[in-house]
Amino acid sequence: MEAQFRLEADGRFRFLALINKTTARTWSPPDTEDSSPISLTIDQAQLNETALYALAEQSATHIEPEGIRQTIVLDSRLLPARIRFEAEVHAGQPFLRYRAFYRNSGSVSSYVTEADMLSWKFQGREQRFRGFFVGQWAWGGERANFEPHEVDLSQLDGPVEAFTGAYGNHSTWGALRDEADHGLAFGWEFDGRARAHAEHDRGAGILRVDSLVQRLNHAVEPAGEFLVPGAFVGLFRGDWDEAGYRTQRFVEAVLAAPLPPSEGARFPYVAFNSWGYQWGINEAVLREAAQRAEDLGVEVFTVDFGWARVTGDWHPDPTKFPSGLQPLSDYVHSLGMKFGLHLPFAEATAESQVLRQHPDWAVVPSPNQQRAYFEAKGLCLSHQPAQEWVISEILRVVRENGVDWLLQDGENMVKGCFATRHTHAPDDSNYSNSVEGLNVVIRAVRAALPALLLENCEDGGNMQTFHMVQNYVTSIVNDNSDFLTTRRSIYGATFPFPPRYTDRYMETTPWDNYRTRSHFFGGPLILMDKITEWPDFMVEFMKKELGIYRSLRLHIRDGKVYHLGPPPDGNFNDSIQSHHEASDRSVIFVYRQETASDRELVRPRGLRWDGIYRVRFQDSPRSYAAAGREIMESGVLVELPTQFFAEIVYIEPLAAA
Numbered sequence: 001m002e003a004q005f006r007l008e009a010d011g012r013f014r015f016l017a018l019i020n021k022t023t024a025r026t027w028s029p030p031d032t033e034d035s036s037p038i039s040l041t042i043d044q045a046q047l048n049e050t051a052l053y054a055l056a057e058q059s060a061t062h063i064e065p066e067g068i069r070q071t072i073v074l075d076s077r078l079l080p081a082r083i084r085f086e087a088e089v090h091a092g093q094p095f096l097r098y099r100a101f102y103r104n105s106g107s108v109s110s111y112v113t114e115a116d117m118l119s120w121k122f123q124g125r126e127q128r129f130r131g132f133f134v135g136q137w138a139w140g141g142e143r144a145n146f147e148p149h150e151v152d153l154s155q156l157d158g159p160v161e162a163f164t165g166a167y168g169n170h171s172t173w174g175a176l177r178d179e180a181d182h183g184l185a186f187g188w189e190f191d192g193r194a195r196a197h198a199e200h201d202r203g204a205g206i207l208r209v210d211s212l213v214q215r216l217n218h219a220v221e222p223a224g225e226f227l228v229p230g231a232f233v234g235l236f237r238g239d240w241d242e243a244g245y246r247t248q249r250f251v252e253a254v255l256a257a258p259l260p261p262s263e264g265a266r267f268p269y270v271a272f273n274s275w276g277y278q279w280g281i282n283e284a285v286l287r288e289a290a291q292r293a294e295d296l297g298v299e300v301f302t303v304d305f306g307w308a309r310v311t312g313d314w315h316p317d318p319t320k321f322p323s324g325l326q327p328l329s330d331y332v333h334s335l336g337m338k339f340g341l342h343l344p345f346a347e348a349t350a351e352s353q354v355l356r357q358h359p360d361w362a363v364v365p366s367p368n369q370q371r372a373y374f375e376a377k378g379l380c381l382s383h384q385p386a387q388e389w390v391i392s393e394i395l396r397v398v399r400e401n402g403v404d405w406l407l408q409d410g411e412n413m414v415k416g417c418f419a420t421r422h423t424h425a426p427d428d429s430n431y432s433n434s435v436e437g438l439n440v441v442i443r444a445v446r447a448a449l450p451a452l453l454l455e456n457c458e459d460g461g462n463m464q465t466f467h468m469v470q471n472y473v474t475s476i477v478n479d480n481s482d483f484l485t486t487r488r489s490i491y492g493a494t495f496p497f498p499p500r501y502t503d504r505y506m507e508t509t510p511w512d513n514y515r516t517r518s519h520f521f522g523g524p525l526i527l528m529d530k531i532t533e534w535p536d537f538m539v540e541f542m543k544k545e546l547g548i549y550r551s552l553r554l555h556i557r558d559g560k561v562y563h564l565g566p567p568p569d570g571n572f573n574d575s576i577q578s579h580h581e582a583s584d585r586s587v588i589f590v591y592r593q594e595t596a597s598d599r600e601l602v603r604p605r606g607l608r609w610d611g612i613y614r615v616r617f618q619d620s621p622r623s624y625a626a627a628g629r630e631i632m633e634s635g636v637l638v639e640l641p642t643q644f645f646a647e648i649v650y651i652e653p654l655a656a657a
Contacts (some may be wrong), residue, residue, distance in 0.1 A: 001094040001235055003087060005037070011052030012075060013038060013085075015120070016186075020094065020235040025182040027121045027235075029392060031204045035121035038083055038100050039210075040228065041114035042220075045079050047102075048119065052077040065092040065253055080106035093472050095185075095234035095250045102226040112218045114215050117188040118196060118211035128154040131198050132240045132491045133162050135173040137461030137478060146461075146477060146492025148567065150240070150374030159199035159208070165192045165434075166414040166463040173466070173496035174198060175236075175243035176207070179519075183236045185243045186211075186424055188498070189255075190229035192434035197560040215416070215430040217593045227435060229467070241605075245560040256469050260451060268474065268500050268524040268553050270546055271300035271340070273407075275480060276507055276528045279306040282320040283328055283366050285532075292531045294335040296539065297546050300524070301332045302340030311376045312348025312355060314397045315506075329402040336447040338453075340405030343397060345390050345412050345441075347376035354389065361386035364419040364426075373411035380415065381437030382429065383422040391444045391455055398449055405421070408472075409457040409650040428467055434467075442471040454525075455503065461489065464497065472521045482509040483518035484593065488570045490522050491576065493655050494561040497576075499523060510538060513619070514546040517646035521556060521576055521589055525549055547647070548618065555580050562605045564588070573597055573640060579606035588649040592640035603635040604651060611653055618648035625654060 004016035015035040018027040029035035036049035053074035063069045065494065067090035074083045082099040106112050138144035151160050153176065162170035172190065176198060177183030188194065188211045196211035211231065215591065218227045227553045259267050272293040274281050286303060293301050307325065314326045329339040348355045353520045355362060363378035379386045398406065414437070417429040424432035445452065456463060456472040460479025468475060475497075477516045478489040486504050502522035509529050511518045519525055525546075534542070559578035568574035572601045575590040585606065588598055597610070607613060607628035615631065616623035620639050631651065638647050 001089060001095045001096060003089070005072070005087075007053065007055055007072075007074070007597055012036070012049065013051070013052060013053055013072075013074060014049065018096065018233065018235060020237070020433065021540060022094075022184070023182065023237050025235070027184065027640075029121050030123050030125075030204070031387070032204060033121055033126070033206060035119070037119055039114075039116035039119035040100070040102055040112060040538070042081060042102065042112050043110050044113070047076060047078070047081065049084065053083070056082065061424070074257040075105075079110075080104070090250075090254055093234075093250045094246065095232050095254075097230060097232040097254065099227040099230035102220065102228070104220045104222055104224050107222050108541060109222065110220050112220060112226050113216055114226045115213045115216055116210050117190060117194065117213065117229055118186055118209050119383065120209045120233065123205065124200050124207035125421075126353055128152075128179050129176050129200045129207060129364065131160055131174065131176045132243070134171045134495050135169055135421070137489065138169060138170050138491050141478060141481055141489070146171075146239075147483060147649045148492050148495060151535060153198060153207075154202060154283070156200070160198035161252070162196045164188070164194050164196060164211070165465060166192060167192050167412040171464040171493075171496050173247065173507040175240060177243070181238055183238070185234040185236060186231065186246050187231060187247060187466040188231040189465065189470070190434060191219070191429040191438055191463055191465050191467050191515055194553065199259055206258040206620055213431055215427060217425055217427045219425055219428075224267075232466070238607070240495060241560070241562050247306055247496060251466065251469055255466060256498065257471060257473050259473060266299065267520070268503065268557060269299040270297055270549065271302060271524050271526040272298045272531065273302045273304050273340075273505060273528045275304040275505070276530045281458075282369065283305055283323070286328055287331060288532050289338070290335055292539070293527075294337060296527070296531065297339055297550070298527065300338045300340050301608040302342065302405060302407055302526075303328070303346070304342040305374070305409070307341070310352050311344065311374060312324070312352030312379075314343065314345075314393055323400040333402065338404035340407055341397070341401060341403045342407045342409055343394065344376070344410040345374060345377050345408065346381055346395055346413060346415070347373045348379055349376045351497070358386070360419070360421060361389075363415045363417040365416060368457050378411070378417075380419065380422055380424075380429070380433065381415075381419045381441055382421070382424040382432035387437060387441060391441055391587055392442070395448055396443050400451060403452065403575055405453045405455065405457045407457055411459055413458045413463055413494040417621065435611055439467070439471075461493070464493065469497070469501055473626055474503045476505065476616065477522070478501045478504060480505040483508060483515050484568060484570050485590065486606075487518050487574065489565060491567045495563075498557070500557050509534075510545065511544050513545065514644040514646045515591070516542070517589060517648065520549050522577070525555070546636050555585065555587060556580075560606060564602055564605070573600040574598065575602045577604055581606075584608065584611065584653045586651040588636070588640045588651070590647045590649065592643060592645045598640050600638045600640060601635040602638055602649070604632055607632055607651065614652050614654055616650050616652075618650070620647065
C-alpha cells in the first residue's frame with residue numbers, strides 16, 4: 001500500500017490517494033469535496049477537511065513490527081490547538097493504521113464534542129459498491145449473534161449504520177468493494193459506543209465512510225491532550241473472505257496481544273471452566289474436576305463465578321474454600337495445568353465492603369440502563385479512586401492465588417455513568433470509561449503482570465473491537481450456548497477477527513461428534529460441563545476428540561477461513577473451511593443436524609488449480625487423489641450417515657513425482 005496526504009499551500013490537510021501497489025487500483029477523494037483523516041469538533045469549531053493549518057514539524061521513524069511511522073504536527077489557524085497525526089505502514093501488510101492527537105495550546109479548558117475515527121471520502125462516480133459488516137453477541141444471543149450483513153450501497157437512498165462497541169450491536173469492522181472486487185476494509189480501535197456509516201451518494205459521485213464516538217463531551221485542560229481512538233484502512237482484491245483474512249493477518253502481525261513465546265506452539269488451549277457446576281463449587285468438587293481435566297488433557301483450569309464470598313469482595317468464600325484458593329491453585333499447577341480465575345472486577349453488590357465504604361464509586365446509570373450483573377452495581381472505571389482500587393485488587397488477587405489466566409467478565413465493560421461528582425464529566429463516560437477507564441486498568445495490569453493471559457468475556461461476546469484484541473489473547477463469542485448457536489457465532493465472527501479471538505464454552509454433554517466438533521473451529525475450546533459425572537466411555541471418546549482438536553488448532557488459528565455457504569440454521573447441512581496458505585493444506589468441517597440428506601457436496605476453495613491433493617476423511621475410510629481444479633469445480637462428496645453427525649475433510653498436497 002501507498003498512502004498519500006498533502007498540506008496545501010492554503011493550509012488544508014488533505015487525503016490524496018490510497019494505492020494498491022499490487023493491482024494498481026487507486027482510491028482517490030472526490031473531485032467536488034476534500035477529504036481529511038482529521039475530523040474533530042472543539043468548542044463548536046470544526047477541525048476537518050476545511051480547516052487551515054501551519055506545519056510545525058514532521059518526521060518518519062522505523063517501528064516494530066517492521067514498518068514506518070510518519071508523524072505530522074500541525075498548528076491550527078482557527079483555534080489555539082496543535083494536531084499530531086500519526087500514520088503507520090508495516091511490511092507485507094496492505095493497511096494504513098493512523099490516529100490523531102489534539103493538544104490544547106490555549107490558557108483555558110476546551111471541550112471536544114465530536115470525533116470521527118473514519119473520516120474518509122472517495123471518488124464514487126460511475127461505479128457501484130457493496131458493503132459488508134458483522135454483528136456481535138447481544139442479550140444472550142437472542143438479539144444478535146454475529147450475523148453478517150451485506151448491502152448494496154449503490155441502491156440505498158442513505159447511509160447504512162453500524163452501532164459498535166461494548167453493549168453495541170455490531171463489531172468494529174466493515175468492508176466495501178466495487179464491481180471488479182477491488183475493496184477497502186476498515187477497523188476502529190475503540191471499546192466504547194460508536195456509530196459508523198457508509199454511503200454511496202450516487203448523485204454527487206461520493207463514497208463516504210465515518211465512525212463517530214457517541215456522547216462525547218471531553219474536557220481538555222491547557223497543555224492537555226485528547227486522543228482520537230486509532231483506526232485502520234486496508235486494501236484487498238476479492239470477496240468478503242479475502243477482506244476478512246487480510247484484516248486478520250494485519251491484526252495478528254500488528255495489533256493482537258502477543259502470546260508468551262513458549263505458548264505459541266500450543267495455543268489455542270484446551271480449557272475447563274467450572275460454570276457447569278454454577279455455584280455448587282468448593283475445594284473438594286474442584287479437586288475432583290481437576291483430576292478429570294488433567295486426564296482429558298486440559299491445559300487451563302478456570303474457576304468461574306461463585307468462588308468469592310460476595311461480588312466485589314474478591315476473597316475466597318471461607319465455607320467453600322476454608323484454606324483459600326492457593327491450595328487449589330497449587331494442586332492444579334502440580335497436574336501441569338494453568339490456573340484460571342473468573343473476575344468481574346468492575347462489578348460489586350451493595351453488601352460488598354467496597355460499596356459499603358465507598359457508595360459514591362458506583363456507576364450512576366441512565367434510567368433506561370436497567371440490566372445488572374447478578375444484582376451487582378457497576379464500579380466507574382474512569383473515577384480515579386475507584387480505578388486505582390480496581391487495579392490494586394486485580395494485582396492482589398492474581399498474586400495471592402497464583403493466577404495464570406484471568407477471565408474478565410461483567411455486564412458492559414464501558415458503562416454509561418451520569419455521576420456529577422466523579423472525576424469524569426457526567427456526559428462523557430462513554431469515552432472516559434473506555435480510553436481513560438478500562439484501557440488504563442488493563443494496561444496497568446499487563447505492565448505489572450506481563451505473563452498473565454487475559455480472556456475477554458464481556459457479556460458473552462459483546463465487546464468485539466480492535467482495541468479489545470490489543471489487551472486480550474482471546475475473546476468469547478457465545479456464552480455457554482448450544483451447538484447450533486455456537487456455529488452461527490463462529491460463522492460471523494471469523495469474518496473480521498482472527499480465529500483465536502473466537503473461544504467457545506462447550507456446556508453441552510459430548511454424546512456424539514456433532515456436539516464436540518461444533519465447538520472445534522476457532523480459539524480456545526473450553527469445556528463447561530460437569531466432567532466428573534461423565535461415564536468412562538464418554539471420557540475415552542472425549543480424549544480422542546480433543547486429540548483431533550489439538551492436531552488442528554494451529555492450522556485453524558493461522559488459516560484463511562472460507563464460509564462455504566450461508567450461516568447455519570439447522571435446516572441444511574452446513575460447512576466451513578480453513579486453508580493454511582503456507583502448507584497449502586485445508587480442513588473442512590461438515591455438519592448434519594436434523595436434515596434428511598445423508599450426503600453433502602462441498603466445494604473447497606483456495607487450492608492451487610494445478611496442484612495434486614490427497615482427499616481423506618476423519619471417519620469415512622475413503623481417500624483419493626485429484627487435481628485442485630477438479631476438487632474445487634466438482635466438489636467433495638461427504639457422507640453424513642446419521643443425524644447429528646459431523647465429518648472432517650482433509651485436503652493435503654501430494655509431493656511432486
